[in-house]
Amino acid sequence: MDNYSSTGLRPEDWERIVDILPDGIYVTNARGLTIKVNAAYEHMTGLSARQLVGRYIADIVKEGILSNSITQRVIDKGSEVTAEQTTAKGKRLALHGIPIYKSGSIILVVTIVKDITVINELGKELDHSRQIANQYKSRLNELEGSPRFVAESPQFQAAVALAHKVAEVDSTVLILGESGTGKEVLAREIYQKSYRRDQPFLKINCGAIPDNLLESELFGYDSGAFTGAKKGGHMGLFESASKGTLFLDEIGDMPLHLQVKLLRVLQEHTVTRLGSTKVIPINTRVIAATNQDLEQMVREKTFREDLYYRLNIVVIKSPPLRERKADIPSLIKFFVKKLNAKYHLNKQLSPELISALMDYNWPGNVRELENIVERVLVTSSSDLVSVEEARLPWQTAGPAGALDVAAPFEEISLKEACERLEKRMLLDAARRYKTTYQIAEALQISQPSVSRKLKKYRCELPQ
Template identity: 60%
Template sequence: MQDPKNWEKVFDTFTDGIYITNADGLTLQVNRAYEEITGLNAENLIGKYMTQIVQEGYLSTSITQKVIETKKPVSIEQEIKNGKKVALNGFPIFDQDEILMVVSFVRDVTVLNKIEEDLKHSRFLIDQYQQRLNKMQKTQNYVAESQEFKNVMSLAHKVANVDSTVLILGESGTGKEVVAREIHEQSHRNNSLFLKINCGAIPENLLESELFGYEGGSFTGAKKNGHIGIFEMANKGTVFLDEIGDMPLHLQVKLLRVLQEKTISRIGSTKSIPIDTRIIAATNRNLEEMVQDKTFRQDLYYRLNVVSIILPPLRERKTDIPPLIEHFVNNINEKYRMNKKLSPSMLKCLMDYDWPGNVRELENIIERILVTSEENEIIPKAGLLPWNPSVASILELEADEIIPLKEAYDNLEHTILQNAAKKYKTTYEIAEALQISQPSVSRKLKKHKIKWNE
């Protein structure tokens, strides 16, 4: 299938029109169905930018440009040169965080009564394509320097070779989804779908239909043709149930049946549908306590907890922080076309922090530091970090580096004033503690933009 001509033959088997461009809007591929639906000739489109095609009047507007601008799926109606109207669904294909290409699906507007099912089918195809693209890149999608996290990934690779149910435990932001995806990618199921659902982020009534699907007309507002749940959709693949501790009790009963009998029943149906889907669950809650409190079923807990993987928080594996920082800095530099780095003093500030939000917080802080700092080599500055390094830490750090004395003084002054503002109730108390006048305290608080309410 490496031969591009083979891909052209595959595209031509679709009844939907398919239009593919690169990230700049240059037309790469148009299938036969697109030509038949729109009446446009592929020779007039391939090799041209979408802006040029619109200017020449072949299309009234470009869905590709909207997808590139928003980096999100877009649905529009479009008028062709011959006056015909079509419905379009455009999807971005990502390489990490950057758009690699845009794939658009087109259908005659006369079949709009089926557009929702077509859209779901299109997303299904895009998901498969995205996962195959990620697999082809064969890049390790995790950073593991500490022995603690290496042990976690070693266990993940062992259980990847079998179909045992896995329960991943750890604080929020420790990388539970990363571990789940690694298990899937290293398993024999890696050519099928990996689908994630957050059990705590979806309303209870919608969660059941998303997991198990429903028959047409089974409740008010149900689609005429019904809906396929993710357990069916991920057949031969993996379903990742994040925040499993938030699943309602009545759905826990249905999940238990899936684990025991390997079958599901759609809402509104008594028919059992066999499935071959691996289940990986994760939570940051204490399920044993929830079992004792009768908010989580004991039998389900034992079914899920065949193999448990416990992710240590970032504060307990600090040797992972430097390579994680390097990874995030490289990604952000590439994403925003920058060339910034962190000074040794900034690295030490980051190493000294406890990271209650774990890896997710670290990633967000690194992006904040890089995009808000003007220097290419970033040192600790007042207000740059959401916390204040200790005075002792600042004195120790600045001794190792050459920076303007005024800048070092300002940083130190800001930290001392902010610490004092938290400790004392009035500017007079701060002045007495710092052995300066009260007007000087007021002036310096204003200079450093430290909020103060006496």
């Protein structure tokens, strides 16, 4: 009884088995004549069996079809040999040649082939990622010891102390405060002081993204969930930030139908992608922030009451700059140092200028202060900038028809006075900000309102 009948397999069965193997197989006789290549080898190299079988491997290499071969080395050495090979299409292959003996002589050489192109590419990407990580590490070392924020005033110190306290637990945090008061600074401080600090910190502005895009960005989607959906689907921010922290800025602008989904995520700690029924468990800490009055929005039915109470576990209030003026000198020093380094300058603000900045009420808060300090530094000629050279917007003459708050009382209606002041503030904001969204954030009104008012007063944004 022959070997085939004893195993129950015919020669053609062995052929099929070799062809379904995931690794490439290249078989020659003891003289280097190609006897067999399997389907995986054809797929890896782009070469067909018809091109190779019945030909000597030395001729194939000579013609440049393959860059090299280990068959002859296996025959000469009489033992296994490993090497790498590059195909004409640039693929990297790992070769493992094995001699097959019969009666003390080599009768076949079987070469097992693995495609390592992806592994090499991943190795390059890993090296690149390590280089970037080292650059960031170096930069962080340079910044070590630099303050992440300024907290001289008792009001902001109290907010920071509460942030540090809740950083130790996973409770949902709601940060309230006007635009530009440093809500994101407090959110990042909570993250930096938490045990999640080595995991992702992701941020999304709920008011700056269209509703349909916001939903897919937060919760993700499956392949085919909508026209244009990426093949293989897309992981949402809740999944991407799992084990880390997700900062939902401007939570008050989130549409009502998405508030329902957010509530479910916060309660059940699971997320379901668009177009899918699969429930995915997550471990994501949520910090939310808004400059709106959520209690009023709940009364007006524009914010869900159940979500409000789910977010309202720990509330941190970020005080406006007009209530923490003790921080202004240190903030100015911080910004001047940062901007001098950024623009290779060596400038300072005079004591009189700092005093003038202290007297202002800062409706745009810390963000407005930073913008004013930058403008003063980059437009001045002196190393010590005076009040006169600074030309602070609120101390200069306004545009024609603007209301001068220091001028004597005029016989005009309250409506006209309000419109003049509104126009003056819009013009000032239009000079300092590039988009209607930025103006809306600074003036704490909606973007459509900004667009309407700019059109009403015939104001144009600078190009």
